[in-house]
Structures are given as C-alpha cells and as structure tokens.
Amino acid sequence: MLRWNGDPALVSGATREECSILNERRQALIRILLESHQPITIRHLATVLKTSSRTIRYDLGQINDWCADNGLNLIRKPHSGVLLDQRGLSRDDILRRLVLAGPSEFVARPAERQRLTVSWLLAGAEAICPESLQTRLGVSHSTAVNDLRTVENWLGRYGISLRRDAAGAITLQSTERQWRQVVADLVAEYTEGGQLLTRLRTTSATERNPSHDVVDESESLRTMIQLSGLDAANRLQTLTEMVSEHLGVPPTEPALPNLVVHLAIAVSRVRQGKTIPASAAHLEELRSAAGYSTAERLAEALEQAFQVRLPEPEVGYLGLHLASLAQKRQADDEDGESRVMARDFYRLASSLLGAGPLMDEDDILALALHLKPIRHRLSEGLFLRNPLLNEIKQKLPKFFEVASKAGKVVESRVGLRLPEEEIGYLAIHLGAAVEKKKLSRRRVLLVCGSGIGTANLLAASLSKYMPDVEIVGTVSPVGVEDALSHLRVDHVISTIRLDLQDMRVSYVSGIPDQAEIQLIKKRLGLEQEAAPALAGAKGARIAGGNLPVLSDLLTKNHIALDVPAMNWQEAVTAAGDVLVRAGDVDSAYVQSMVQAIEQLGPYVVVAPGCAMPHARPTAAVRRVSMSLIRLREPVRFGNEENDPVDLVFPLAAVDTNTHLKALSQLTKLLQNEADLKRIRTARSVDEVLDVVQRYSPDSEE
Amino acid sequence: MKILTVCGMGFGTSLMLKMFIQDLLKELNIKADTDVSDLGSVRGSQADLIVAPSDMKTHLVDLSIPVIFIENLIDKREIRSKVAPVLKQLHETAGGA
Incomplete structure (x- = not known):
C-alpha cells in the first residue's frame, strides 16, 4: 500500500476518516447516483460496479454519512431503489467535493499499477526500471519485475517492445x-x-x-x-x-x-x-x-x-x-428498433400537431441515430444535461408539449420515463422536421457553434418566418471562409461572433424570437412582408369552433370554496393544486405560476378581488384547464388598485388559442358584479356552477 | 394602425385586454390591427400604441411607443376612458378612414 501525495491535511475540508470512507468504488457509486434522477436498484448498482448487492448495501451505509455531512440526502425507496437528493446543490459542486474527499490512501491495485507503468513509459519523461517502480509504487522488486512483464506482453499486442539499455533503464520501442x-x-x-x-x-x-x-x-x-x-x-x-x-x-x-x-x-x-x-x-x-x-x-x-x-x-x-x-x-x-421508434414518434407527433405526415426518411434517420444514445442513457440511468432546455421550453412550448406526448412511444418501448432534457432534444428534432417542409429561395449562410440540431432548427425558423430566404449552407465558424469562397451568399446569420469583412452578418440566438426575426427581416429588406403571427397569436381571432367553453373547464371538481390561505403564494398554490389533483397540470406548473408573479408583479390581479394566475404553456400542462377557488380570508397580492383578493382563477394554457373562448367568457363573468356577488355568497359549489353555466354558449349573447 | 396589448406571458391578461380593445374599436368604428405580446418580445414589436396592466409599469419604460396602463383589466369604463381618446387621436393623425 502506498501513500500517494498523501498528506490528508492538504486535502481541503476532508478529514482522514472521510478519505478512508470514500474509496474508489464508493466514489463511483456516488457518481452513478448523481447521474440519475430516478431511483436505481441495488442489484443494478452491484452489476455496474461488478460487486455483490451486499457490498453495495454496506457501501451505501458508509456513504450516507458523507452525504449528510455535505448536505445531500440519500433516499432509499423500498422496491424501487436508491436516489440521491441533491438538495439544490449543483452537480459540479458535489463533484468537486467528491474529488476533494477522494481517497488519499492510494491503493495501487495491480491493474492500476500496470496502467501507471504504461503511462510513464508512454510519457518517456523519466527512466523506468524495476528499482524506480519499486520506490514509486511501493512494491517489492519481484512485483515490479512481474508488472513489467505483464506490461511488456500487453504492449506486445500493439507491436511495441521494451528496450533495456546497459544501465537497465527501460524505454518504449514504438x-x-x-x-x-x-x-x-x-x-x-x-x-x-x-x-x-x-x-x-x-x-x-x-x-x-x-x-x-x-x-x-x-x-x-x-x-x-x-x-x-x-x-x-x-x-x-x-x-x-x-x-x-x-x-x-x-x-x-x-x-x-x-x-x-x-x-x-x-x-x-x-x-x-x-x-x-x-x-x-x-x-x-x-x-x-x-x-x-x-x-x-x-x-x-x-x-x-x-x-x-x-x-x-x-x-x-x-x-x-x-x-x-x-x-x-x-x-x-x-438498428431497426430505433428506426421504428423514430417513425412512430413522428407519426404520433404529426397527428397531435394536426398536420399531415411531417417526416421524410432523412428526418427519421436523424432521429433514429439520436434515439440510440437516448435509449442507452435511459437504460443505464445516465443523465444528460441539455443546456438549451429552458430556451426550448420557453420558445417552443408547442413542440415541447407534443414531443413529450409523442415521446410516450419511446417510453413504452424502453419501459422508462423520458426526462425533460431528452424531451427537449426530441422537440428540436420535431421543430426542425416541421419547419423543414417550408424551405425556400434566398441566399443566406448559417453559422452555428454548437448544439444538437441548433443549426437545423435555426434554418427551420428562418425559413418559416422568411419564406424568401434560401439557406445555402450551415457551417461551423471555421468553415465560413471556405463556404464564402465557393458559394454565392447574400448574408450571413450566425449564433456566434464572427470576424468577417465585406459581408453582412446578423447575430441571433439558436431559437430566434420575434424581435430578432424582425431585425433580420429589416436587414434583408424583407420587413414589408406580412409577418406571420409567431406563436399563433393571430389564431386567437378564430374563436368559437370546438374550443372549450367556461363550463367545460370549471366543472364540479375544479371549484373549491372557502379555501384557507395565509398569503398570495398559498392562495395561488391552493388554486393550482386543484388542477394538480384533477390531473390537468403537474406541480411544476403551480410553481411557475408563483414564480411568474414574483418576477413580473401582481398584474394577474385583473379586477378588484379577482386574480387569474397563469404561466407559460409547458409540458407541465397536460390540458387546457382552469379552476376557481374562493378564499376563506382575502389575501393581498401587492396590487394597490385591486387588493385584497378572494377569488382566484388559475389558468393553464396549452397554446395561445385553445383557452380563448373560456377566457372571453370568464372576462364577461368578471364584469358582471351581480354574478360575482353570487359566487362570493354561494353556499355550495352547485350554486357557483349555476353562475358558470350562464356563460356557456347557449345562454351567451 | 396597430395596437399591441402586453402581459407577462402574452396569452392571458393581454388576451383579455385585446378583446376589450377590439370591442372598443368596433364601437368607435375605427379599423386597426390588434395583437398580443409578452414582455420579452414587446421591444422588438412594431405598434402605434401599447396597452398593458398597470403592474407592468416598471417593465415598460423607455419605449418609443406610447403606453397606456390599465388598473382594472375588466373595467370597460376605465379602458374606454383611457384608450378611446388616444385611439381617436391616432385615427385622425393617420388621416381618418
């Protein structure tokens, strides 16, 4: 056994005891748990770490203390496995602590000793001989000689031999x-x-x-x-x-x-x-x-x-x-399986989007190639970060929503749930496929630095909002000059800074918003063209049709009377929980409603005593929905004009349009003081329902 | 002429406001486009007038477009008294119809 650089005092924050607790296997165990946000079975852990379930149980016991000391929570869920609750600590921070708490007692197992010997030989910086290995690895002479023999054999498979000079120093012959x-x-x-x-x-x-x-x-x-x-x-x-x-x-x-x-x-x-x-x-x-x-x-x-x-x-x-x-x-x-999944995914997505068949064989191939690593990550419980996730959810809520629904075909085949990160990538594929259908005729070169499908997606958005634009190519920054030398290009659109002369460059984000689109249009001299409504806002005019009416949303189990709440946060949460219980939204949506008010102010207090909290449509919204709660005691939202609030109508939208009919009926209701009073004095949910019913289409206008 | 209604998300409160503005335009017999926007995109939008909830005041400063703030978003009288004069004025400046 060798002490490797081993003064524990130098290891920040880690006591000697800790160091001996976190041996390599336990470190590996924590890393695996850290990568997964779903419980992992002990059996699976044992297989991955090539040890027994018993050892894993013992290790988990030891790790538990370290986790507690570092503010983490190791949760064991009966029948489903072990989960590491990061308690809001960032992954990088935990990894750093893990490295700092690393084993200071370096146990050089034979494989690692030999790997080290190979790496020294490859580096060729210092003379290697059995004696030097003896000192550096803390092993006996015969072990050093044996290790060298193993190393020599292994290297021999690459056709590499060891040469010993007169002094006994060993070097690689390769x-x-x-x-x-x-x-x-x-x-x-x-x-x-x-x-x-x-x-x-x-x-x-x-x-x-x-x-x-x-x-x-x-x-x-x-x-x-x-x-x-x-x-x-x-x-x-x-x-x-x-x-x-x-x-x-x-x-x-x-x-x-x-x-x-x-x-x-x-x-x-x-x-x-x-x-x-x-x-x-x-x-x-x-x-x-x-x-x-x-x-x-x-x-x-x-x-x-x-x-x-x-x-x-x-x-x-x-x-x-x-x-x-x-x-x-x-x-x-x-790998036919991925292809089948990709095809099924697009098929389902097309029908959900109410569009014709979206995909061509290229799209299916691209998605199939992407699905393969996704399936691998799912089955291994690995977690992939998606740096674009928030942007995708904000700017492509529709595709994200459809991707999360169509993703079920993948989930059912793999037998595991897709995390949001992966759904984000699916949404990008979907977005790219949908918009690709509308490719066009102007000469623009796109430059992208990174990101899965970012280039495709950017190309897609641009061609959607600027049908007269032809994307002549998509290149990385290093490929720009080359592309410009052999392609006729009118304009360069880039997601990263470029140093170009004699060429107009517009900078955009991977998923450009309306402002950016307008800017590019102006630059390309296209701004006179009618801008298609970005998020379907214009579709809002097509009211009626099959859109749900107020009484479709405010059903018996969506109304609660005399709900206790100490403050506006509790009021919004209580109102949102009605939607959660009805299976309309995930609890994440309730949190985003609270956050929206925190960030944007109490403007959701639309009329005296009435608040309509809402947040952006995300995957956390399963269907367009609304609830109505009457508070036991009014609370203040911080809206000077209209406080205090006793009626809360949280709204969960799936797009900019579907909730339109119900919203317009709610607006009419809010204008009718008599009906509001009826709701405020109603002795039962049925009395409230009667009022709501009056704003259903039959009695309207 | 284009009137933009704004709220935090661009599909809730702003949509309510938009419906009122549309009613008001009909009432005044003025033709104009109406559209909704979320706070994030409002700066890139082109419009002759912005109507927003008064709680957005701090978010909507330094705009080149005039903004009217509404306290009670379902109060037709407030909206009419604040917005109608501006609509009429804009309509006249634009040369009538």
Whole structure:
C-alpha cells in the first residue's frame, strides 16, 4: 500500500476518516447516483460496479454519512431503489467535493499499477526500471519485475517492445502510430466509464487551488489526459463541437469520443513535431479511401483552430478514422428498433400537431441515430444535461408539449420515463422536421457553434418566418471562409461572433424570437412582408369552433370554496393544486405560476378581488384547464388598485388559442358584479356552477 | 394602425385586454390591427400604441411607443376612458378612414 501525495491535511475540508470512507468504488457509486434522477436498484448498482448487492448495501451505509455531512440526502425507496437528493446543490459542486474527499490512501491495485507503468513509459519523461517502480509504487522488486512483464506482453499486442539499455533503464520501442493507438485506447477506457468527462470538468475547479494537491481516483488518467493533449482548456468540447458540426453528427453520437480523442492526440503530437510518416504508395492508398475528402476539410478546420500544420499522411489517417466512424453509424442505422421508434414518434407527433405526415426518411434517420444514445442513457440511468432546455421550453412550448406526448412511444418501448432534457432534444428534432417542409429561395449562410440540431432548427425558423430566404449552407465558424469562397451568399446569420469583412452578418440566438426575426427581416429588406403571427397569436381571432367553453373547464371538481390561505403564494398554490389533483397540470406548473408573479408583479390581479394566475404553456400542462377557488380570508397580492383578493382563477394554457373562448367568457363573468356577488355568497359549489353555466354558449349573447 | 396589448406571458391578461380593445374599436368604428405580446418580445414589436396592466409599469419604460396602463383589466369604463381618446387621436393623425 502506498501513500500517494498523501498528506490528508492538504486535502481541503476532508478529514482522514472521510478519505478512508470514500474509496474508489464508493466514489463511483456516488457518481452513478448523481447521474440519475430516478431511483436505481441495488442489484443494478452491484452489476455496474461488478460487486455483490451486499457490498453495495454496506457501501451505501458508509456513504450516507458523507452525504449528510455535505448536505445531500440519500433516499432509499423500498422496491424501487436508491436516489440521491441533491438538495439544490449543483452537480459540479458535489463533484468537486467528491474529488476533494477522494481517497488519499492510494491503493495501487495491480491493474492500476500496470496502467501507471504504461503511462510513464508512454510519457518517456523519466527512466523506468524495476528499482524506480519499486520506490514509486511501493512494491517489492519481484512485483515490479512481474508488472513489467505483464506490461511488456500487453504492449506486445500493439507491436511495441521494451528496450533495456546497459544501465537497465527501460524505454518504449514504438512507431508514432502505435504510440497514438495505445494512448487513444487507454483514454477510451476512461471515456466509456464517463470518468474522462468528469475529470476534465473538475480539473478547472481543482486547478484554481494549487495548494490542494488533490489526489484523484486515478493518477494514470491524469497522465493520459496530458499525453492526449486533452488537458488544454476545453479541448474535448471544442473538438467535439467541431467534428459534430463538420460531419453533421450529433455530439451525443456514441462513436464520436473515440474520433475526438484521436484528433486531440494528433494535434498535440504534430505540434511536438511527432508526425506519422507514410510511403508514397501508402499515401496514394490513403488518398483514395472513402473519408479522404471530408478529412481534408476537417483537417483545414483543425489547422485554423489550433494553429497547426497537418502533413498529408496525418490527413490520410484522419480519413481512415472518419471512414470507421461512418461505418459505425451505418451499423447504428441498421438498428431497426430505433428506426421504428423514430417513425412512430413522428407519426404520433404529426397527428397531435394536426398536420399531415411531417417526416421524410432523412428526418427519421436523424432521429433514429439520436434515439440510440437516448435509449442507452435511459437504460443505464445516465443523465444528460441539455443546456438549451429552458430556451426550448420557453420558445417552443408547442413542440415541447407534443414531443413529450409523442415521446410516450419511446417510453413504452424502453419501459422508462423520458426526462425533460431528452424531451427537449426530441422537440428540436420535431421543430426542425416541421419547419423543414417550408424551405425556400434566398441566399443566406448559417453559422452555428454548437448544439444538437441548433443549426437545423435555426434554418427551420428562418425559413418559416422568411419564406424568401434560401439557406445555402450551415457551417461551423471555421468553415465560413471556405463556404464564402465557393458559394454565392447574400448574408450571413450566425449564433456566434464572427470576424468577417465585406459581408453582412446578423447575430441571433439558436431559437430566434420575434424581435430578432424582425431585425433580420429589416436587414434583408424583407420587413414589408406580412409577418406571420409567431406563436399563433393571430389564431386567437378564430374563436368559437370546438374550443372549450367556461363550463367545460370549471366543472364540479375544479371549484373549491372557502379555501384557507395565509398569503398570495398559498392562495395561488391552493388554486393550482386543484388542477394538480384533477390531473390537468403537474406541480411544476403551480410553481411557475408563483414564480411568474414574483418576477413580473401582481398584474394577474385583473379586477378588484379577482386574480387569474397563469404561466407559460409547458409540458407541465397536460390540458387546457382552469379552476376557481374562493378564499376563506382575502389575501393581498401587492396590487394597490385591486387588493385584497378572494377569488382566484388559475389558468393553464396549452397554446395561445385553445383557452380563448373560456377566457372571453370568464372576462364577461368578471364584469358582471351581480354574478360575482353570487359566487362570493354561494353556499355550495352547485350554486357557483349555476353562475358558470350562464356563460356557456347557449345562454351567451 | 396597430395596437399591441402586453402581459407577462402574452396569452392571458393581454388576451383579455385585446378583446376589450377590439370591442372598443368596433364601437368607435375605427379599423386597426390588434395583437398580443409578452414582455420579452414587446421591444422588438412594431405598434402605434401599447396597452398593458398597470403592474407592468416598471417593465415598460423607455419605449418609443406610447403606453397606456390599465388598473382594472375588466373595467370597460376605465379602458374606454383611457384608450378611446388616444385611439381617436391616432385615427385622425393617420388621416381618418
């Protein structure tokens, strides 16, 4: 056993006891729990961590204390498993604490010892010999010799041998290609376990504190990150975005990390002057390979982004990697299950949107390729952050709602619920497919830095609101100059800052709002054209028809009398809870009604004593609905004119239109003081219903 | 001529206001477009007049478009007395119909 950098006093906030509690497996356990927002069974945990259920139970007991100390709550739910309640702490913060509390007693198991030995050999910075390993790893001479033998065998499979000089110092005998392959494969091990991402994410947090020589779960991982050049700021992210934009592949593509790691290694090695040589004949062969032309374009982008010059053989090998990525994607494509789900999803979504068939084969393929990793994440209980989620919910409420309903086809097949994050991505696919149908004729180049489908979606919105615009291409920032050199472009629209001369650039967000659309229209000289109503607000004129009337919404179980409330928050919550109990909305909607008032003020107090709280239509709203509660005691909302309030009518809308009829009838009711008085003095719900009935279409006008 | 009604979300209170404005326009025999907007988009919208709940006062400053604030959103008399004169004036400036 070896103490690794091991002065516990240096480890911030973590007592020695804590350190011994959180061994690698327990750390891994916390990480797994952290990634999931659904309970995970002990059996599943045991399988993933390759140990017994009994050990997991024991570990959970130990972890419990650490969680409590750090303000987390470890919840065990009978029959469904274990859940880590983050109690509002951010994930990054918890991960940082986890790393800080890491095991300071470094138990170098044989596999890790050997990985370390390999990483030192690959780094080649210091002389390696059995004696040095003895000291550095705290093992006996014979163990060091044995480890070296194992390492030599393993490296032998890559065609790499060890050379011992006269003094006994050991070095690698490898070609550049072999060296890179080994590094890439070792990094891939960590990528699969998700450790790489976590490590890269926590690195910045720990680097700010150089005095805390934090002991990580794996020293060899640290070395591998350095060797692969992934330690450079945001290298992994930048490369992933570049490749995904360039190849039109979502960043979640499972085969992508492998390619990205190879690219990172290539960039870092070429910079050090270590390139892969190729004979003229071999080079010719590489040039004729399938991925070569794409490789050339990607290489150009890499050269610009990283200020490096990639020799031809490097480009050739890049082509080989791209070809293998394409093959993997093809194999994914043949995964019929995802295709069936994608088709079903679009079918259901089309009917929900009341539109004709939305999708073509391209859309189905794109969604199927996306569904594959989604299914994987669901079944593994992994949690993916969706940085666009709030924007999607705000700006595409309709698509989000439909995606969450149509997502049921995925849920029923996988047997698990889709988290909102994933639904957000489905909504983007849906939005892109819907709007793609209306592509058009003006010459605009779109530039997008990141995001799944952001480019597609932007293209879709633009062509919807500007039918005269033709999107001539969608490129990453590095591809702009190239695109401009061979495409005729009138205007560039970008989601990120560009440094372009002789070209008009408009900047927008991924999902542009009306203001941005107007601005672009003006710039393109299109503003005279009638702007289609953005969120269907104009549809509001088509009142009547099959829209629900007030008495459809205010049914017996939607009315409650003499509800106690101490303040406006309680009043809104009580009124919202009526909708929750009726299954109309999720409790999240009730919270957003409260938040809306907190943020925008008490304007929902529409008339003396009457409040109509509401929030944006989101997936938390299952159907258009309204309730009516009469408070036992009036409360103040902070509206000088109309306080205090005793009647609360929360409204849950699914769009800008469906609630129109009922809202207009409610408005009429609110204007009728006599009927309001009847509601205020009603002795039973039925008496209120009688009043509501008067505003149903039969008695109206 | 275009009249924009505004509320926090763009489909609740503003919709109520819009219905009143439409009634009022009919009453005055003035032709105008009416539309709703949420607070976030109002700055990018083009209109000749904005009508909003008075609680939005702090959110609707420094606009180039005149804004009328309404206290009681279902009080036709208040809306009429505040909005009708402005509508008439706008209608006249626009050259009548």
